Amino acid sequence: MLLALAVLVAALALLPLGYIAGFTVDVGWSGVRELVFRPRVGELLWNSTRLVVGTVACCVVLGLGAAWLVERSSVPARRVWHVLLVAPLAVPAFVNSYAWISLLPGLDTYGGALLVVTLSYFPFIYLPVAAAFRGLDPALEETARGLGLSAWAVFRRVQLPQLRVAVLGGSLLVALHLLAEFGALQMLRFPTFTTAIYDQYRATFNGPGATMLAGVLVLLCLGLLLAELRLRGRAAYARSGRGAARPHRSAPLGRLTGPALLGLGLLVGLAVLVPLASLTYWMLTGSSSALPVGELLSTTGTTLGLAAGAAVVTTALAFPTGWLVVRARGRIATLLERSTYLGSAVPGIVVALALVTLSIRATPWLYQTVPVLVAAYAILFLPLAIVNVRSAVEQSPRIYDDVSAALGSSAFDRLRRVTLPLLAPGLGAGAALVFLAVVTELTATLLLAPTGTTTLATAFWSATSGLEYGAAAPFAVLMVLLSAPATVLLSRDARRGLTT
Amino acid sequence: MSSLTVSEVTKSFGATPVLTGIDLHVPNRSLTALLGPSGCGKTTLLRLIAGFDEPDTGAIAVGDRTVTGAGRGVPARRRGIGFVPQEGGLFPHLSVAANVTFGLPRRERRDPGRVRDLLALVGLDAALAERHPHQLSGGQQQRVALARALAPRPSLVLLDEPFSSLDAGLREDTRQAVAEALYASGATAVLVTHDQAEALSMADQVAVMRAGRLVQLADPQTLYRHPLDLDVATFVGDAVVLDADVRGGQAHCELGVLPLERPCPEGPSRILLRPEQLQLGGRTAAPTGTIARVHSVEFYGHDARVLLDLPSGLQVTARLDGSVLPADGAEVAVAVSGAALAFPARAAGRDQAGRDQAGRDQAGRDQAGRDQAVA
Numbered sequence: 001m002l003l004a005l006a007v008l009v010a011a012l013a014l015l016p017l018g019y020i021a022g023f024t025v026d027v028g029w030s031g032v033r034e035l036v037f038r039p040r041v042g043e044l045l046w047n048s049t050r051l052v053v054g055t056v057a058c059c060v061v062l063g064l065g066a067a068w069l070v071e072r073s074s075v076p077a078r079r080v081w082h083v084l085l086v087a088p089l090a091v092p093a094f095v096n097s098y099a100w101i102s103l104l105p106g107l108d109t110y111g112g113a114l115l116v117v118t119l120s121y122f123p124f125i126y127l128p129v130a131a132a133f134r135g136l137d138p139a140l141e142e143t144a145r146g147l148g149l150s151a152w153a154v155f156r157r158v159q160l161p162q163l164r165v166a167v168l169g170g171s172l173l174v175a176l177h178l179l180a181e182f183g184a185l186q187m188l189r190f191p192t193f194t195t196a197i198y199d200q201y202r203a204t205f206n207g208p209g210a211t212m213l214a215g216v217l218v219l220l221c222l223g224l225l226l227a228e229l230r231l232r233g234r235a236a237y238a239r240s241g242r243g244a245a246r247p248h249r250s251a252p253l254g255r256l257t258g259p260a261l262l263g264l265g266l267l268v269g270l271a272v273l274v275p276l277a278s279l280t281y282w283m284l285t286g287s288s289s290a291l292p293v294g295e296l297l298s299t300t301g302t303t304l305g306l307a308a309g310a311a312v313v314t315t316a317l318a319f320p321t322g323w324l325v326v327r328a329r330g331r332i333a334t335l336l337e338r339s340t341y342l343g344s345a346v347p348g349i350v351v352a353l354a355l356v357t358l359s360i361r362a363t364p365w366l367y368q369t370v371p372v373l374v375a376a377y378a379i380l381f382l383p384l385a386i387v388n389v390r391s392a393v394e395q396s397p398r399i400y401d402d403v404s405a406a407l408g409s410s411a412f413d414r415l416r417r418v419t420l421p422l423l424a425p426g427l428g429a430g431a432a433l434v435f436l437a438v439v440t441e442l443t444a445t446l447l448l449a450p451t452g453t454t455t456l457a458t459a460f461w462s463a464t465s466g467l468e469y470g471a472a473a474p475f476a477v478l479m480v481l482l483s484a485p486a487t488v489l490l491s492r493d494a495r496r497g498l499t500t
Numbered sequence: 501m502s503s504l505t506v507s508e509v510t511k512s513f514g515a516t517p518v519l520t521g522i523d524l525h526v527p528n529r530s531l532t533a534l535l536g537p538s539g540c541g542k543t544t545l546l547r548l549i550a551g552f553d554e555p556d557t558g559a560i561a562v563g564d565r566t567v568t569g570a571g572r573g574v575p576a577r578r579r580g581i582g583f584v585p586q587e588g589g590l591f592p593h594l595s596v597a598a599n600v601t602f603g604l605p606r607r608e609r610r611d612p613g614r615v616r617d618l619l620a621l622v623g624l625d626a627a628l629a630e631r632h633p634h635q636l637s638g639g640q641q642q643r644v645a646l647a648r649a650l651a652p653r654p655s656l657v658l659l660d661e662p663f664s665s666l667d668a669g670l671r672e673d674t675r676q677a678v679a680e681a682l683y684a685s686g687a688t689a690v691l692v693t694h695d696q697a698e699a700l701s702m703a704d705q706v707a708v709m710r711a712g713r714l715v716q717l718a719d720p721q722t723l724y725r726h727p728l729d730l731d732v733a734t735f736v737g738d739a740v741v742l743d744a745d746v747r748g749g750q751a752h753c754e755l756g757v758l759p760l761e762r763p764c765p766e767g768p769s770r771i772l773l774r775p776e777q778l779q780l781g782g783r784t785a786a787p788t789g790t791i792a793r794v795h796s797v798e799f800y801g802h803d804a805r806v807l808l809d810l811p812s813g814l815q816v817t818a819r820l821d822g823s824v825l826p827a828d829g830a831e832v833a834v835a836v837s838g839a840a841l842a843f844p845a846r847a848a849g850r851d852q853a854g855r856d857q858a859g860r861d862q863a864g865r866d867q868a869g870r871d872q873a874v875a
C-alpha cells in the first residue's frame with residue numbers, strides 16, 4: 001500500500017525527465033543533430049559553463065573562508081556574523097539581481113552576473129561547511145597532533161577530508177541552482193539555457209527547439225549529480241562517540257583581526273546591505289504613486305494559499321517514501337528516494353515546460369489549472385519534505401510500536417497516540433520549508449499559473465519587465481519578509497533541508 | 501498471572517536458523533532468566549513470545565491459552581504480555597504519568613492515585629510523574645518502563661536486557677527495585693540477559709541458550725554447581741578446569757586426589773572446580789598441597805582473584821577474601837575444599853575435549869610420518 005503510493009510519487013517526480021527522454025526518441029537522431037548542434041547552443045553551453053565554474057569557485061573561496069573565520073577564529077561577534085552570512089538566502093536571487101541592475105545598469109555582463117549570483121549563492125557553501133567545522137570532533141585533531149602531525153598536516157589529513165563532503169555537497173547545490181536559475185539571469189540579460197528555453201517557449205510556444213534545449217540542460221544537471229556521486233564516493237563521516245563534542249579552541253587572529261572584520265563586512269555589505277538599500281530606495285521613490293494596497297493584499301493571499309496547498313500536498317506525497325526509507329530499508333526504498341531527488345534536480349523551467357505540454361496533450365481540462373501548478377511545486381520541492389519526514393521517522397524507532405502494541409494499543413490508536421505526535425515536528429518543518437520555497441518560486445509559476453492568478457513573484461516580474469522598478473519594490477519587500485523565517489530555520493540547523 | 505509454555509519453537513531469518521527447537525516452561529509467579537551470549541537467539545525468542553514476530557513452527561501458550569501455533573497467532577496487542585525493552589523505550593513526547601498509564605483504558609488514565617501507586621510499586625517518588633523521559637536517569641527510565649508494562653496487569657512480563665545500558669552502581673539498585681516490584685505484583689516474568697551474575701542473583705530458574713537451542717534449564721544453584729557441560733560451567737562463572745584420571749571413585753589430578761560430586765565412569769576425564777574452592781597456604785603450612793607460583797593478583801576490595809602457575813605450566817584462578825593476599829611471584833601451597841565435578845573426557849565440553857583429542861591424533865600422525873621417513 002505505502003509502497004504503491006511511493007512508486008506513484010517517484011513516477012510523478014520522474015515525469016519531466018520521462019517527457020524529455022520520450023521527446024528525444026520521437027525526434028530521432030537527425031532531429032537532435034539539427035536542433036542541438038548549432039552555434040547558438042554552443043554559445044549557451046559556453047555561457048552556462050563559465051558561469052557555473054566561476055561562481056562555484058568564488059562561492060567555495062568565500063564560503064570556506066567565512067566559515068573558518070566564524071567557526072574557528074577569534075573574530076569578534078561570531079554569532080552575529082553567522083546570522084548575517086546566512087541572511088542573503090532571504091533575498092531571492094532574482095530580487096537581488098533586480099536590486100543591483102536597477103542601481104547599476106552596466107552589470108549586464110559576465111562579470112556582473114558572476115558578482116550577483118555569487119552574492120546570492122555563497123551561503124549554500126558557507127552553511128554546510130560551517131556545520132561541518134562545528135561537527136569536527138576536536139578529539140580527532142588532538143589525536144592527530146599527539147601522533148606527531150604538524151598543524152598544516154592536521155588540516156590537510158584530518159580536517160579537509162571531513163570538510164570535503166560539505167564542500168562538494170554545497171558546490172553541487174550552487175551548480176544545480178545556477179543551471180536552474182532563470183529570473184536573475186534574465187534580469188541581468190545574461191543568456192543561458194534557462195533564459196533561452198523561456199524565450200523560445202514564448203516565441204514559438206511548445207516548440208521542439210525549447211524541448212531539445214531543455215534536454216541538453218537536463219543532461220548537464222544529471223552529469224553534475226553523477227560527478228558529485230563519484231567524487232564523494234561512499235564516504236560518510238560520523239562521530240563514533242556519544243554525547244556532545246567539546247567546544248573547539250579558536251585560532252587567535254591577532255593583528256589580522258582588522259582585515260578579517262573588513263573582509264566579512266565587505267561581503268555582508270555587498271550581499272545584504274546593497275539589496276536592502278536598493279529595495280528601500282525604490283520603495284521610497286515608488287511611493288510617489290500610491291501603494292496599491294488592494295493588489296498587494298490579493299497577491300499575497302493567492303501566494304500564501306498556493307504555498308499552503310503545495311506544502312500540505314508535498315508533505316503528504318513525501319510521507320510514503322520517507323517512511324519506507326527508514327522502516328523498510330533496502331534497494332527498492334533507496335531507489336524510490338533517489339528517483340524523487342533526481343526528479344527535483346531538473347530545473348523549474350523544464351518541469352514547467354513538460355507539464356504544460358503533457359497537460360495540453362493528455363489532459364487538456366487540466367491545462368493552466370491550480371492542480372498542475374501544485375504538481376510542479378511538489379516535483380521541485382519533494383526532497384525538502386522527504387529529508388524532514390525521513391529524519392522524523394528515524395526519531396520514532398519501531399520499538400515504540402512494539403511497546404504500544406504490547407500495551408494493547410491498536411494500529412490506529414498507535415498512529416494517533418505515538419507515531420503522529422512523534423512525527424509532527426519533522427512533518428511541520430518539512431511543510432514550512434516547502435511553503436517558503438513556493439512563496440518565492442518564479443519560473444514554474446510564470447509558465448503554469450492559471451490566467452488571472454498572480455503571485456508575489458509573478459507580479460514583481462511583470463512590473464520589472466516593464467522596467468517599473470518602483471512598482472516592483474513592494475512585492476520584493478513582501479517576499480523578503482516572508483522568506484526571513486526560512487533563513488532563521490536554516491541558520492539554526494544547517495544540515496536539514498540544505499544538503500539535499 | 502499465568503505460566504508460559506514454549507513448545508518446539510523454531511525460527512529462521514532467511515536461510516539463517518536462529519532458533520532450532522526450543523522447549524521452555526515458566527511456572528506461574530516465577531522469574532526465569534534467558535541467559536546466553538549475544539547472537540544465541542534469546543531476544544528472538546522473547547519477540548516471538550511477545551507476538552512481534554511469528555515462529556516458523558511450534559507453539560506458545562500463556563496459561564491455558566495458545567497464543568501462537570496451530571494456525572494463526574494472536575496479535576501482540578491481544579496477548580496481554582508486558583514488555584520492557586532494552587533502553588526503556590519510553591515515549592519521548594509523553595510525561596512519566598502518561599507513559600505509565602499508556603496501556604490503561606481512557607478513564608483510568610486520569611487517575612493520579614493510580615499513577616502514584618504504580619510509581620510506588622517500582623520504588624519511584626510520585627513527584628516524578630510530570631517529568632519527561634529525558635529528565636530521568638537511566639535507572640529511573642527502566643523503572644518507569646516496568647511500571648508501564650505492569651499497569652494493565654499483564655499475565656506475563658518480558659524484560660529484554662533491561663539493565664545492560666546502566667552503570668554498575670545503578671544496575672544493582674535498579675535490579676533490586678525491579679525484582680521487588682515483580683515479586684510484589686506477583687508477576688510471571690522472563691528476563692533476557694547475557695550477564696550471568698544478573699541471571700543467578702535474580703532468577704528462580706535460568707535457561708541457558710547456545711546457538712539457537714536451550715542447553716540447560718535449572719535453578720541458579722543447580723546451574724552453578726551441576727552445569728550440564730564445561731561450556732555451560734565456564735559461561736555461568738569462573739572455572740578451574742583440569743585433566744584428571746578417575747579411579748576408584750576419586751579424581752587424580754595435579755591438585756591431588758579429590759572426591760567426586762557425582763559418580764563418573766572410570767578413565768580420563770576433565771574436572772571442574774570453582775575458584776573459591778582453591779585455598780592457599782604458606783609453603784610449609786600445608787605439606788600435602790601442590791606448590792604453585794603466584795602469577796598475579798587482581799584486588800577488588802571485597803575479594804581478590806589470584807592467578808596461579810601450576811608446575812605443569814597450567815594457569816588457574818583462586819578467589820580469596822581480600823584480607824591476606826600473597827605477593828606476586830610467591831610460592832604457595834594449593835589445597836582444594838569440597839568435591840570436584842568430573843566430565844568423561846569424550847563427552848566433556850565439546851570444544852576443549854575435541855581440540856585436545858584432535859591434537860593428540862595429529863601428534864600421533866606426525867610421529868607415524870617420521871617413523872616412515874626414518875625407515
